[in-house]
Each structure stands twice: as C-alpha cells, then as structure tokens.
Amino acid sequence: MPANHRYSAQTALLLVACTVLASCSSLRSVSDSSINPVNWITPYKVDVIQGNFVSKEQVEQLRPGMSRDQVKAILGTPLMASLFHADRWDYVFTLKRQGVEPQSYKYTVFFKGDQLDRFAGDDMPSETDFIAKLGNKRKLGDVPVLEATEEQLNKAAGKPKSDAAATPAPASAPAGAATAVYPPLESPKQ
Structure with a gap:
C-alpha cells in the first residue's frame, strides 16, 4: 500500500472517530429523557x-x-x-x-x-x-373471586357431568366428598 493511501485511511478513521464522539455529546439530552429505552430498564435494588x-x-x-x-x-x-x-x-x-x-x-x-x-x-x-x-406502588388489578361452580369443578377434574351425579359416595365418606385411590407411598421391595 502506498504511503499516501495509508495516511488518507488513518485520516478518514480519525475523522469518523471524532464525528462519533461529537455525536455522543449531542445525544446527552436524548439520553436523559424517557424516550431512551435504556432508561426503561432499571436494576433491582434490595430493600x-x-x-x-x-x-x-x-x-x-x-x-x-x-x-x-x-x-x-x-x-x-x-x-x-x-x-x-x-x-x-x-x-x-x-x-x-x-x-x-x-x-x-x-x-x-x-x-x-x-x-x-x-x-x-x-x-x-x-x-x-x-x-x-410499605405498600407497593405497582397495581396488579383486582383479585378475582375464587369461586367455582360444580360444573366447573367436574370439568377441571375431567369427569363428565352425568358421571359425577350418578356415582354415589361410599357410606364412610362424608356427604359430597369424592373418593380417590392413591398409589402407595413406598415402592414394593423387590
């Protein structure tokens, strides 16, 4: 590469670097505003x-x-x-x-x-x-009422509507309680 091309490349890089640095200082007013997305992210600070x-x-x-x-x-x-x-x-x-x-x-x-x-x-x-x-400033909305109808409970349990009404509870269980069979807590010894 000839010497004069090398100096012109260095001069061009120097001009680009100066332009970038000059533009950074003019962006200071933008960085202070709420428009800048960097200001949207805040680190977590422990109470x-x-x-x-x-x-x-x-x-x-x-x-x-x-x-x-x-x-x-x-x-x-x-x-x-x-x-x-x-x-x-x-x-x-x-x-x-x-x-x-x-x-x-x-x-x-x-x-x-x-x-x-x-x-x-x-x-x-x-x-x-x-x-x-001490109340948090964030508003998460109203807490929904935690109530479910019998039909919603049966649907969540995966039972059809007619099956739930036809299956009687055992005599030892309280009225309205569903019986369930659970697997053993420990595996059988082999």
Whole structure:
C-alpha cells in the first residue's frame, strides 16, 4: 500500500472517530429523557432495613420509673448503647427502598440509674400507618373471586357431568366428598 493511501485511511478513521464522539455529546439530552429505552430498564435494588422500628403504640406504653428490662421488653434491644453514655439508649430505624424516599426514625430513652427518666425522639408512626407506607406502588388489578361452580369443578377434574351425579359416595365418606385411590407411598421391595 502506498504511503499516501495509508495516511488518507488513518485520516478518514480519525475523522469518523471524532464525528462519533461529537455525536455522543449531542445525544446527552436524548439520553436523559424517557424516550431512551435504556432508561426503561432499571436494576433491582434490595430493600435495606436497619435497626428497630419503634411504633407509636410502643412509645405510648413507656412510663417514667420503668426498669431497663421493662423498656427492653417494650422497645427491644437498642441499636446503640454507648459505654460513654450508659444512661442513654438510642433506637434508630432506617428503610431504603427503590423508588421511594429513604425513611429514618430516631428515638432516645434516658435512664437515671436503673429507672427510666425521660424519652424523646421523632413523631413515630403507628404500625398500621407504617405498613400502609410499605405498600407497593405497582397495581396488579383486582383479585378475582375464587369461586367455582360444580360444573366447573367436574370439568377441571375431567369427569363428565352425568358421571359425577350418578356415582354415589361410599357410606364412610362424608356427604359430597369424592373418593380417590392413591398409589402407595413406598415402592414394593423387590
């Protein structure tokens, strides 16, 4: 290959590479939009739950003068109990879910000796409110009623309509119960 053809091929490849790179930067506005199919696919992110959830009902059970064991029975083991702050227990709860703002709740319990002195923290949601927040955003539609007529049951079992009405149930079986013969659980020894 002559030298001038080689330089013209390298120049052409360099121009093509520059054109492609320049077009990539102009596509940035398209890639940010919802039109781009790459934005339709999102990776699965695991829900991250850390700490102890303290509900409004649990906080309402706290009374000054309770022992540490009583507080632990109501609220559970504290997430943070410091050696430097032996009279303070911190209950921290965080929940991070895909597509939902992270939720964080903090509640602190203070002791004097072995007795509960005071407690303070975030306004805690009730258990029902918290569970309602956990509801999935996806709507799967109405759940169909799970009822079947006698005719549909017979059709699913593979019995003809007249055969089901003519076959009487044995005397030992309850009325309306169908009898079935099952194979043995273990194979015969050979």
